[in-house]
Amino acid sequence: MLRKLIKFDLKSGARIFLLLHGILLAVGLSGRLLFMNHLDFSEATPALVSSIVLFASLTLFLLMAVCFCTWLLIAVRFYRNLFTGEGYLTWTLPASAVEHLWAKIISGIIWYTLDCLVVAAVILMLVTGQNVTDAYSVIAPEVTAELGMPLSTFGLYLFIVMIISCFSSVIMTYFCIAVGQLFPAHRVLCAIAAYFISGLIIQAVSMGLMLLLKLFPGINLSILNGEQLAQYMFSAITLSIAIMFAVSAAEYAAVHYIMKKKINLL
Amino acid sequence: MSPILECRNLTKKYGGSYALSGLNLTLERGEIIGLLGPNGSGKSSLIKLAAGVLQPTAGEILLSGKAPGAETKRFVSYLPDRSYLGRQMRVSEAVDYYNTFYDNFRPERASGMLDSLEIDRRARLSSLSKGTLEKVQLILVMSRDADLYLLDEPIGGVDPAARDYILQTILTNYNENATVLLSTHLISDIENILDRVLFLRGGQLALNASVDEIRTEYGKSVDTLFREVFKC
Amino acid sequence: MPWKLDSSRPIYLQLMERIQHDIISGVYRPGDKIPSVRDLALEASVNPNTMQKALSELERSGLVYSQRTSGRFITEDEKMLKKMKMDLAAEHIQQFFEQMHHLGFSDEEALDLIRETLRRKNNEPDS
Structure with a gap:
């Protein structure tokens, strides 16, 4: 049953997802061929710098927009499938509430992971041209010293953190929507309120923990050397992952309870 | 064998008002039962509770002895009183969906009915007229070999010709061990196909009798009796 | 139908x-x-x-x-079919007389009316 649910969920969102990421890959490829490959790094002219800055911010904006659309797809599918008219079909299938929840969690994670992979692929595609790697190799030792590790390793860590945060983002989204539907009169509004309130609480708690563990980025961050910076980064990331897991576990428990006991379709 | 549907002190509250209050009811297998009552008398709530898309505030509802859940949804076939299929789905995809998820779905039966109505399988549900969409939904629901069919206002929004088709569809497809519970306010149209009628008033059972009992006892049709009982 | x-x-x-x-x-x-x-x-x-x-x-x-x-x-069983026919006929006749009573005719008057109607009906094809 779980497999069937996931299959149908993926199938019904596939068209829009593939279209979106197909466009992103096409834009990435043409960016590499039409822009990046023509850059000449031998002379650092102001024109070169400003064109790179412009291109980078456009790319960043595009990547963020696609990520946002993916998130929206996940959120809308969860809401529409379970809590609107379609819910009458979904909730009368011979599947348990837990199966529905996990089907949505797994399909959400699959969307997000694919999204992260495509984003990573687009970034790699843009920066792996011969001219770029040659230019980078000149400043590589400096960057490595500054970060305390090679840039590629740093990127890999970022990627892993991104994948893990996908999981918590999916649960958080479902948590907010499920809480919202407890208030039949203003379901969407209450979902948004749940998002901000829970976000605020998590922010406050993690700030407190950082202060407690002396991980708060103080004024002397700039005078840290590479080694220390890397170390700081590691502990901060470990802490935030730990917080993320704890929050996700709590949110999961809440969604699980709501799905099992509090389903009241209008 | 436990009764197909049993309510014990079943209560459903929305905010401050009661949709059902302390309902006790037992339905046997093999009957077509009309659920009648004015608007807001709790008809739809009772059906939704049985379908498992609402949770009771108090009391319990049992289907074949079990609380609504994955197990009961296997043998309960539910037609909501609104459109509930993804608008972007094609007719063929909706059939496929039912066939995938319900073991007791009979695709050949659905095919036969779709053919007799000349409904295009490639059509998107959003392109169908309201009446046709309701027929497609009913066809899907009635193509399952269920023990209990819950039909919420199956003939509400369609013209009299379509109404006859829908009643024929119900009569043709239900088997003698199955129970059909259908809510409606168009009593006179369906009186002849019912074994039994339930009158709901203010979330409570006002009458539970067989159609011929009512006619023998009161010498009048269920429709006439209904108008008298619920006179404003 | x-x-x-x-x-x-x-x-x-x-x-x-x-x-x-x-x-x-x-x-x-x-x-x-x-x-x-x-x-x-x-x-x-x-x-x-x-x-x-x-x-x-x-x-x-x-x-x-x-x-x-x-x-x-x-x-x-022809006998039974015949009996059913007779029963139904008796029922119709009884209903007929009841209605005639409602209209104020006695049994005799009703019978006369039947004879009258039959005679007229039989004469019609000839005229």
Whole structure:
């Protein structure tokens, strides 16, 4: 049953997802061929710098927009499938509430992971041209010293953190929507309120923990050397992952309870 | 064998008002039962509770002895009183969906009915007229070999010709061990196909009798009796 | 075509009457097999259980008999069919007289009216 649910969920969102990421890959490829490959790094002219800055911010904006659309797809599918008219079909299938929840969690994670992979692929595609790697190799030792590790390793860590945060983002989204539907009169509004309130609480708690563990980025961050910076980064990331897991576990428990006991379709 | 549907002190509250209050009811297998009552008398709530898309505030509802859940949804076939299929789905995809998820779905039966109505399988549900969409939904629901069919206002929004088709569809497809519970306010149209009628008033059972009992006892049709009982 | 049914009398009684009527008018002949409960119910657009009840009642009166495997048949007992015909005729006659009483005619006057009507009807083709 779980497999069937996931299959149908993926199938019904596939068209829009593939279209979106197909466009992103096409834009990435043409960016590499039409822009990046023509850059000449031998002379650092102001024109070169400003064109790179412009291109980078456009790319960043595009990547963020696609990520946002993916998130929206996940959120809308969860809401529409379970809590609107379609819910009458979904909730009368011979599947348990837990199966529905996990089907949505797994399909959400699959969307997000694919999204992260495509984003990573687009970034790699843009920066792996011969001219770029040659230019980078000149400043590589400096960057490595500054970060305390090679840039590629740093990127890999970022990627892993991104994948893990996908999981918590999916649960958080479902948590907010499920809480919202407890208030039949203003379901969407209450979902948004749940998002901000829970976000605020998590922010406050993690700030407190950082202060407690002396991980708060103080004024002397700039005078840290590479080694220390890397170390700081590691502990901060470990802490935030730990917080993320704890929050996700709590949110999961809440969604699980709501799905099992509090389903009241209008 | 436990009764197909049993309510014990079943209560459903929305905010401050009661949709059902302390309902006790037992339905046997093999009957077509009309659920009648004015608007807001709790008809739809009772059906939704049985379908498992609402949770009771108090009391319990049992289907074949079990609380609504994955197990009961296997043998309960539910037609909501609104459109509930993804608008972007094609007719063929909706059939496929039912066939995938319900073991007791009979695709050949659905095919036969779709053919007799000349409904295009490639059509998107959003392109169908309201009446046709309701027929497609009913066809899907009635193509399952269920023990209990819950039909919420199956003939509400369609013209009299379509109404006859829908009643024929119900009569043709239900088997003698199955129970059909259908809510409606168009009593006179369906009186002849019912074994039994339930009158709901203010979330409570006002009458539970067989159609011929009512006619023998009161010498009048269920429709006439209904108008008298619920006179404003 | 759904059968025409009166909305205030029990449905199974009306179904019985309708089948009796069909037997007398020759839709079914003695010894004929009658359709299944399901088919009859569909034809009449009524609940199968109600049709079942009507047929059971007819069976109890002996007008219809069932063979375990092959279905239900109209009785071949001519005497019984004749009796049913007589019963129905008696019923109609009684109803007729009741209505005539309502209109203020005595039994004798009603009979005279019948004779009068018959005479006129018989003369008509000649004129």
